[in-house]
Amino acid sequence: MAYNKFDTPGKGVLIDLSKCVGCGSCSLACKMWNDLKFDDKFPDQGPDAKLSDKNWTAVRFHAVEKDGQPVFRFVKNQCLHCQQPACESACFSRAFQRTESGATIYYPHLCVGCRYCMLACPFNVPKFQWDQTFPLVTKCQMCFGRIEKGEAPACVGVCPTNVMTFGDRDELLALARKTIESDDKYVKHIYGEHEAGGTNWLYISDVPFEQLGFRTDVTTRPIPEYSHEFLKYTPPVIVAWGGLLSGMYIYTKRRNKIAKEEKKDMSV
Amino acid sequence: MDKQKAREKEVTRRNFLKMMGTLGLVGATATLAGCSKEPAGGGGWLPQQYQVASSWPTQVRGRVPLDPFSPSLTRDDEKCILCGQCVEVCQKVQSVFGYYQLPIKDNIVCVNCGQCALWCPTAAITERDEVQKVIEALEDPDKFVVVQTAPATRVALGEEFGLPAGSWVQGQQVAALKQMGFDRVFDTNFTADLTILEEGTELINRITGKETGRPLPQFTSCSPGWIKFCEYYYPYLIPNLSTCKSPQQMFGALVKTYYAKQNNIDPKNIVSVSIMPCTAKKFEAARPEMNDAGQYWNSEEEIRDVDIVLTTRELARLIKHYGIDLAALPEEEYDPMMGEGSGAGLIFGATGGVMEAAVRTAYFVLTNQPAPEVLFNLTPVRGLEGVKEASLEIPGTGTLRIAVVHGLGNARPVLEAVRRGESPYHFIEFMCCPGGCVSGGGQPRTSLPPSDEVREARIASLYQKDASYKLRESHENKEVIELYETFLDHPISELAYKLLHTKYTDRGDNFVAKKLS
Secondary structure (H helix, E strand, O other): OOOOOOOOOOOEEEEEHHHOOOOOHHHHHHHEEEEOOOOOOOOOOHHHOOOOOOOOOOEEEEEEEEEEEEEEEEEEEOOEEEEHHHHHHOOOOOOOOEEEOOOEEOOOOOOOOHHHHHOOOOOOOOEOOOOOOOEEEOOOOOOOOHHHOOOOHHHHOOOOOOOOEEHHHHHHHHHHHHHHHHHOOOOOEEOOOOOHHHHHHEEEOOHHHHHHHOOOOOOHHHHHHHHHHHHHHHHHHHHHHHHHHHHHHHHHHHHHHHHHHHHHHOOO | HHHHHHHHHHHHHHHHHHHHHHHHHHHHHHHHHHHHOOOOOOOOOOHHHHHOOOOOOOOOOOOOOOOOOOOEEEEEEOOOOOOOOHEEEEHHHOOOOEEEEEOOOOOOOOOOOOOOHHHHOOOOEOOOHHHHHHHHHHOOOEEEEEEEEEEEHHOOOOHHHHOOOOOOOOOHHHHHHHHHHOEEEEEEEHHHHHHHHHHHHHHHHHHHHHOOOOOOOOOOOOOOOHHHHEEEHHHHHHHHEOOOHHHEEEEEEHHHHHHHHOOOOHHEEEEEEEEEEHHHHHHOOOOOOOOOHHOOOOOOOOOOOOEEEEEHHHHHHHHHHHHOOOOOOOOOOOOOOOOOOOHHHHHOOOHHEEEEEEEEHHHHHHHHHOOOHHHHHHHHHHHOOOEEEEEEEEEEOOOEEEEEEEEEHHHHHHHHHHOOOOOOOOOOEEEEOOOOOOOOOOOOOOOOOOOOEEEHHHHHHHOOOOOOOOOHHHHHHHHHHHHHHHHOOOOOOHHHHHHOOOOOOOOOOOOOOOOOO
């Protein structure tokens, strides 16, 4: 049985990749709102764009073929805010917490820097501040403060071509389904509907997702379920282990006592 | 050794406990004071228009996409504040952004006009800087560096040095260029006059039916932003475009053929620089077909007609780099042979100027009589109205109907009328930028967003100078007459066609144009 923390799937964003013109407003808005630095080595836009500790979102340029014709597509990457986040389940210090709104957010004061979250994430999203003396893990926070006030995440609000729609995940899924079914150009798949057990950020596209750098081999089973399979035995193992060790202790102590007494008798 | 022993002695139990206690206190204070329990992110800022409920649309938002390989424009993300002004001008004034269907094909649709750069309040969008290239050319003793200055730069450059809008700095501009070490300083007005002769002849040929397959109305072709717009959105009207190159490109082709030949200079050593009010001129100079001088000399090495294009703002930076005080310079004259320009050539810088210049010469060519006084102050085509029109009675020929359009948004209804065959005009002047070249994308950012007040001041300066000139008709330019006598023979001669005319590219396949209601 999957572990569901909240009854509602929360808020999310639907990204229609066919509407993106590659202006990069979203990645800049992310930097402005979150006060992130610019880094020449890791561009947040263009063919080499990638997520980094300073790029919580990045718009990567892809020159691909569609119907035998070369086409340009731009893919905005950021944390997909899983319904059952692997990072949250991997974090024993509770630095990652999924909220009722659907955002998985990170508390720096709780982080111990183990980076298990980075290993756990199937989308390779959390990044480490390698160049800091006291480094933290970083990732998109879905502009948690903004959505609490009823505003859209910064990237969504600035998009001049309405690539992104912010709303309840259920409604976004319905909208996505309606859009791809009513228009032949779209690939009949909503990325994020089932990936990693479902994510709150969803994508639709007119070019197959694997050509745009998406991992299409992601399991549809929530990642925490895998660890839950064996971690659910932790309490009995601890109790049993404690019992075993205590027993051994008592047994050994008793043996030593008897041996001592026997020695005493012999010396008499 | 003794000292070490002495120090070891100092670490008493008391001292150790004191040290640990202090560290603990410091740690506790740091934790309480500096370690926030807030989640990460959200420590920055966004413009006011984005602080709205998620279901409300933001009216002014985002920014235009820019081709990272654009020869004209670049953007510095560290300066961009997402104010949305670039989208505003590109979409609402120029009707480029948003006038194509999504998804995009394989092109970032941009006419390189640079109006976004002119509207950008932080100068995040700006021209692709080529100042360094010019400095390197000037410092190379083997290079013969020539420069041409467009009509509109002389009424705007002064603003970069604190002078009022529209200040006339032609002489100072020439003096500054000479002081910086340019070998020759020429005037684009010379080829503006030449354009009138070529384009005027072409128009007459179209009207009289000599140019078969070339329909009326004829569209002007001086503005490279307008040309790219036509190639993108109205490729089926390309036959209406005049085949004349823009004055900049005519100049480039001539300086490496005519001037090089007459003065015995190896064209390969000539570096041809132009000072333009326009960012699209950088794109125009980089068009692959603009190497007619190379074709003329059958050169295997590529010879570009124009090597480097600087905007007015870049010229100002260059002048400041050399520490020259522009306003304090004595006025100097352009160099001869390609330095003479008429008042007709000068007013090319203003909307309606090409048309006014053309009719002065057309009247003379068609009637063989001097143009009447009204053609030297053709008020219907002057001013900042989006679409202006006039009709002229030309004795022996009939009525010539003309129109003047500036700002690409204003061009659409006129072009639609032409497409439907409902246009009554013979000749239409199109200028990409509102106000014409005086308010080109490479001009000083004297008001933000650009204001009609500044445009009017610059335009008034041009017309005032035209009125004060003795030479006010292109066909009377002695250097142009000499050019035809010694080199080109006559307008639209075989050589003139080779060097001064061009072909256009259908860019309609690069995207699907949005259907407009």
